[in-house]
Amino acid sequence: MRTRILGARLIDPTSGLDRVADLYLADGRIAAVDQAPAAFEADETLDARGLIAAPGLVDLSAALREPGYGRKGSIASETRAAAAGGVTSLCCPPLTRPVLDTPAVAELILDRAREAGHAKVFPIGALTRELAGEQLAELVALRDTGCVAFGNGLASFASNRHLRRALEYAATFDLTVVFHSQDAALAEDGLAHEGPMAGFLGLAGIPETAETVALARDLLLVEQTGVRAHFSQLSSARGARMIAEAQARGLPVSADVALYQLILTDEALADFSSLYHVQPPLRSRADRDGLRDAVRQGTIQAIASHHQPHEADAKLAPFGATEPGISSVELLLPLALSLVQENVLDLPTLLARLTSGPARALRLPVGRLAAGAPADLVLFDPEAATLAGERWLSKGRNCPFIGHVLPGAVRYTLLDGRISYQA
Numbered sequence: 001m002r003t004r005i006l007g008a009r010l011i012d013p014t015s016g017l018d019r020v021a022d023l024y025l026a027d028g029r030i031a032a033v034d035q036a037p038a039a040f041e042a043d044e045t046l047d048a049r050g051l052i053a054a055p056g057l058v059d060l061s062a063a064l065r066e067p068g069y070g071r072k073g074s075i076a077s078e079t080r081a082a083a084a085g086g087v088t089s090l091c092c093p094p095l096t097r098p099v100l101d102t103p104a105v106a107e108l109i110l111d112r113a114r115e116a117g118h119a120k121v122f123p124i125g126a127l128t129r130e131l132a133g134e135q136l137a138e139l140v141a142l143r144d145t146g147c148v149a150f151g152n153g154l155a156s157f158a159s160n161r162h163l164r165r166a167l168e169y170a171a172t173f174d175l176t177v178v179f180h181s182q183d184a185a186l187a188e189d190g191l192a193h194e195g196p197m198a199g200f201l202g203l204a205g206i207p208e209t210a211e212t213v214a215l216a217r218d219l220l221l222v223e224q225t226g227v228r229a230h231f232s233q234l235s236s237a238r239g240a241r242m243i244a245e246a247q248a249r250g251l252p253v254s255a256d257v258a259l260y261q262l263i264l265t266d267e268a269l270a271d272f273s274s275l276y277h278v279q280p281p282l283r284s285r286a287d288r289d290g291l292r293d294a295v296r297q298g299t300i301q302a303i304a305s306h307h308q309p310h311e312a313d314a315k316l317a318p319f320g321a322t323e324p325g326i327s328s329v330e331l332l333l334p335l336a337l338s339l340v341q342e343n344v345l346d347l348p349t350l351l352a353r354l355t356s357g358p359a360r361a362l363r364l365p366v367g368r369l370a371a372g373a374p375a376d377l378v379l380f381d382p383e384a385a386t387l388a389g390e391r392w393l394s395k396g397r398n399c400p401f402i403g404h405v406l407p408g409a410v411r412y413t414l415l416d417g418r419i420s421y422q423a
Contacts, residue, residue, distance in 0.1 A: 001043050001417055002026045004036070008048035008379060012055065012369035013352035023053060025375040028416035032371055048379050051411055052347075055355040055369045056088025056376035060256050060362060061232060062307040062329045064121070065395075067108060068097025073309040073395040075109065078329065079118035081394035083413045083421035085305070086333035086378035088119055089359070089366045094126040095153055101126035101137035103145040110146050118420050120376070122148045122364060124178055127166055133157035136166055140173055148362050149230065151178030154279065164221055171227040176362055178230045179218050181239070182280055186210035191320050193266040193283040201269060203319065206281050208236045215239050219246050222253060230361050231255040233306055235280040237290020244299040254361035256302035257291050259335055260326055262344070264288075268400070274315045274322035275400040278306075292344050295353055302358035303336060303350075305329040309396020327396035333378065334386040334406035341407045347382075375417035384409035 005023040010033065012018075021034040024042075031037050062082060065073035082090055092109065094100035100109070106123050113121035125147035129135045133156055142150070150170060157163040170177050187210040192198040194205025215231070219242065222229045234240055234257050243255045260278070265285045268276045276282060294300040308325025315322050328335065336354060339345045345353070359367030366376055386409045389402035413421035 002041065003417055004042035004045045005048050005053060005379070006045055008051050008053035010053050010369060011348055011351055013348060013356045014368045015370055017369065018348060025414070025417040028375055030369065030371055030373050030375050046379070046412065050383070051379045051381055053369065053377055053379050054351050055367050056378050056413060056415070057086045057332055057354045058358040058364060058367050059087045059090040059307070059329060059332060060302050060304040060358045061093055062087070062090040062305055063095065063309065064092045064109070065309060066096065066112065067105065071311045072314070075112040075121070076116040076118070077393065077395045078307070078309060079113060079116050079121065081330035083118045083415070084393050084410060085330040086380060086410045086413055087329060088376035088378070088413060088415050088420070089122065089364060090119055090329070091122045091124050091148065091362065093124050093153060094131065094151065099126050099130050100124070101129050101131075101142075103138065103141050106142055106145040106147055117415070119415060120366065122146070122362070124148065125150045127152045127177065128157070131155040134162060136169060139170065139175060143173070143175060148364060149176040149178050151180065151232070154180050154182055156184040160217065160221070164225065167221055167225040167227040171225045174228065176228045176230055178232050180232050181211055181214040181218050183210045183214040186213060191277070191281070192269055193281045195266060195284055197266045197269055201272065203269070208238060208283070208287070211236050211239050211280060212242065215242055219251065219253070222246070223251055226252070229253045232304070233258055233280060234291065234300060235261055235283050235287065237287045240290055240294035240299055244294065247299065254302070255300045256304045256358065256361065257295060257300050258306035259303050259332065260306075260328060262288065262292055262295065262303065262339060263335065272319050273400065274317070274319050275326070275398060277319060277322050277324045278326055279324040296345060296349065301353060302361050303353045304358065305332045309394050310398045311395070312397065315398050325398065327394050327399045328401065330393055331386070331388055331399070331401055331406065333380060333410055334388070334408050335401060337382070337408040338406060375414060377414050378410060379412040380408050380410045382408050
């Protein structure tokens with residue numbers, strides 16, 4: 001298949017390209033920008049005048065729920081939803097059943113993702129068996145199967161000694177470790193950010209120090225072991241400052257933030273809606289502003305959906321008995337564009353945090369719009385609007401943004417030069 005994309009505004013954060021030009025795709029790759037290659041004959045032409053063409057979005061955390069949690073989602077349903085949000089590449093966390101701690105589970109996920117054909121899936125393997133924080137998983141075998149990084153989620157390690165040994169082993173093989181820094185004892189039984197709102201509602205609080213105490217320990221161990229580290233789902237302004245200081249010292253660390261943490265604060269919990277129950281929790285307005293600054297400055301180089309679809313029953317109990325998480329991957333681009341609309345970020349910076357930034361953080365071979373790169377791209381209309389939930393593809397409808405009118409609309413998502421989503 002050879003495709004010509006006519007008259008789009010091309011934005012490639014990696015090269016700094018930002019101009020109106022034609023794009024030529026052949027054999028699953030970008031064949032040329034602006035000028036057609038010799039003897040190029042298009043099988044298909046997409047009129048993209050008035051649209052923006054950017055690299056397909058790269059989401060560093062989207063739970064696919066398969067295997068083991070089919071009532072919440074499947075690889076087919078959630079990658080289809082991702083394509084609708086402009087995502088062409090995503091990383092899935094290891095919290096499956098069985099846990100993603102063996103090559104067999106990784107192969108199952110990769111095979112089903114290829115069969116679905118909606119997005120490229122890069123698994124994040126479990127750092128320890130069963131995420132129990134004791135025995136290491138088969139890290140090298142998992143890497144050879146296709147896992148791009150390793151993490152333990154919010155599950156604690158048996159001891160700091162166990163964690164140190166795991167990081168030393170990962171560093172030996174140049175593996176990237178993904179941290180979700182939260183001190184389990186400080187966060188125990190907490191439901192909301194410890195502050196005036198939690199006090200007013202009578203909800204058990206999770207203090208900022210649950211993140212920063214664990215983050216301080218993790219950064220010290222990263223410095224000692226030399227492991228490549230990615231800090232996922234930062235939620236506090238102080239945590240972002242700690243990452244900036246570590247980067248200034250030359251530590252090999254990167255970070256991401258959940259998109260909803262850049263939009264919402266703990267004030268959203270005022271009516272006890274379980275749709276805002278997330279872990280780590282929504283924090284204060286000052287934390288949100290600090291995270292926005294860190295994204296703007298590049299301390300946090302990736303914005304992720306941290307998509308967690310649930311069946312309806314999971315959100316129907318009283319707030320404290322519901323399962324945490326928001327289903328949001330298919331709104332990733334329109335929700336992110338609200339940050340441009342509010343003048344939080346300019347468009348090229350936003351696209352960098354959604355494409356080249358996350359790709360660089362986990363060394364993924366995607367996120368570029370240049371000749372020779374995979375033809376993974378999103379075409380969107382910046383002047384149109386999206387009515388969230390009008391066409392919902394994820395199995396999980398646990399999304400507080402359903403019914404909102406959001407800026408921008410994805411028109412096409414292309415994966416290896418083939419249309420994987422069309423509005």
